[in-house]
Amino acid sequence: MATSGAANLEDVPSLDLMNELLRRLKCASKPEKRLILIGPPGSGKGTQSPLIKDEYCLCHLATGDMLRAAVAAKTPLGIKAKEAMEKGELVSDDLVVGIIDEAIKKTSCQKGFILDGFPRTVAQAQKLDEMLQKQGVKIDKVLNFAIDDAILEERITGRWIHPSSGRTYHTKYAPPKVPGIDDISGEPLIQRKDDTAAVLRSRLEAFHRQTEPVIDYYSKKGSVANLHAEKTPEEVTAEVQKVLSS
Numbered sequence: 001m002a003t004s005g006a007a008n009l010e011d012v013p014s015l016d017l018m019n020e021l022l023r024r025l026k027c028a029s030k031p032e033k034r035l036i037l038i039g040p041p042g043s044g045k046g047t048q049s050p051l052i053k054d055e056y057c058l059c060h061l062a063t064g065d066m067l068r069a070a071v072a073a074k075t076p077l078g079i080k081a082k083e084a085m086e087k088g089e090l091v092s093d094d095l096v097v098g099i100i101d102e103a104i105k106k107t108s109c110q111k112g113f114i115l116d117g118f119p120r121t122v123a124q125a126q127k128l129d130e131m132l133q134k135q136g137v138k139i140d141k142v143l144n145f146a147i148d149d150a151i152l153e154e155r156i157t158g159r160w161i162h163p164s165s166g167r168t169y170h171t172k173y174a175p176p177k178v179p180g181i182d183d184i185s186g187e188p189l190i191q192r193k194d195d196t197a198a199v200l201r202s203r204l205e206a207f208h209r210q211t212e213p214v215i216d217y218y219s220k221k222g223s224v225a226n227l228h229a230e231k232t233p234e235e236v237t238a239e240v241q242k243v244l245s246s
Contacts, residue, residue: 023057026057027057027110027111030056030057030111031056031111032111032112032137032140033056033058033111033112033140033141033244034112034113034115034132034137034138034139034140035052035058035112035113035114035115035139035140035141035142035143035244036114036115036116036118036119036139036141036142036143036218037049037114037115037116037142037143037145038142038143038144038145038211038214038215039143039144039145039146039147039229040145040147040149040152040203040204040207040208041152041156041194041200041203041204041207042147042152042155042156042200043145043146043147043152043229044145044147044229044233044236045116045145047233047236048143048145048233048236048237048240049114049116051237051240052114052240052244053114055241056111056112056244057110057111058109058111058112058113058114059103059104059106059108059109059112059113059114060113060114060116061100061103061104061109061113061114061115061116061118062116062117063096063099063100063115063116063117063118064117066099066100066103067081067091067096067099070099070102071085075099075102077095077098077099077102078099080095081095081099093121093123093124093127094127096118096124097124097127097128097131100115100118100128100131101131112140115128119214120210120211120214121210121213121214122213122214122217124214125214125217125218126217139218139221139223140223141223141224141225141243141244142215142218142223142224142225143225143227143240143243144215144224144225144226144227145227145229145236146226146227146228146229147228147229147230148230149201149204151230152200152204153197153200153201154172155170156195156200157191157195157196157197157200158170158171158172158173159191159192159195160176160180160189160190160191161189161190161191161192162182162184162185162187162189162190163190164185164187165182165184165185167182167183167184169189176189225243227239227240227243
């Protein structure tokens with residue numbers, strides 16, 4: 001294994017190697033952090049996550065992506081997950097926690113991780129905590145991207161897209177010159193199915209029903225930080241930095 005790794009490194013351009021070395025040196029002094037990000041669709045989680053990852057040298061663990069990767073790599077857990085999926089069953093909590101356990105042993109997760117989209121239930125949170133406890137670590141902070149549903153609805157239902165170019169507009173924050181028409185091509189704009197008020201409301205209901213008990217669970221442990229997710233991305237970033245430096 002070591003030899004194939006060394007051979008692969010020979011093919012990496014020097015600049016990339018130097019940059020990675022500098023990144024690791026910078027990361028060496030960073031404190032370890034294990035974070036969970038919780039927030040409804042449109043709360044800005046996706047904007048903040050890469051910034052947190054880079055600033056604190058963490059790995060980003062999205063359970064959906066990890067499951068797919070484990071299935072593709074045919075790991076023992078991946079094979080079990082594939083069997084469950086093929087039967088139309090949900091992948092068990094133990095399997096998902098096992099896949100997270102495997103992932104956090106990687107070099108890129110040395111300084112800690114950001115968990116996104118997991119845990120969704122108190123049972124999952126308990127299993128995750130048990131697994132981390134065995135390694136002598138715990139979740140340091142749960143960042144709760146708290147935002148009023150009405151603000152989210154305005155944010156999301158105002159989004160319109162020009163399908164062929166991917167240009168996006170917002171009726172309030174970045175409106176097209178002519179309502180419903182792309183500025184450049186003059187073609188009509190569309191709204192994604194998921195961006196309609198009815199779909200959003202049902203997603204939010206499901207989100208609150210599922211995650212509120214998880215937030216309560218971690219609140220009792222004193223690890224939840226409530227962010228004001230309705231603020232601008234820059235203000236939320238500043239809030240995150242303040243929370244994570246304490």
